[in-house]
Amino acid sequence: MTDFHFRKDDEPPIVPGHILWGNGQQFNDNSTQFILDSQRKCGDVFSIRMLHYYMTVIADPHSFEAFR
Numbered sequence: 001m002t003d004f005h006f007r008k009d010d011e012p013p014i015v016p017g018h019i020l021w022g023n024g025q026q027f028n029d030n031s032t033q034f035i036l037d038s039q040r041k042c043g044d045v046f047s048i049r050m051l052h053y054y055m056t057v058i059a060d061p062h063s064f065e066a067f068r
Contacts, residue, residue, distance in 0.1 A: 012046050014048070014049060015046055015048050021050070021051055022048065022049030023048040023050065035057060039059040044063055045057070045058055046059070
């Protein structure tokens with residue numbers, strides 16, 4: 001899917017999802033597996049989209065303090 005959100009070069013990658021509701025269905029079906037699959041595909045820091053709202057996920061717990 002094409003993402004129509006204009007991003008800066010230093011923003012984390014966005015997990016592909018439905019053009020209208022983003023990753024909502026994927027997250028609702030199995031949130032843990034969705035996060036693990038997204039981490040394998042996109043790395044430890046990535047963004048997901050729920051409708052028009054973007055959330056950045058830090059999947060590596062050891063990176064949280066450095067990111068904060």
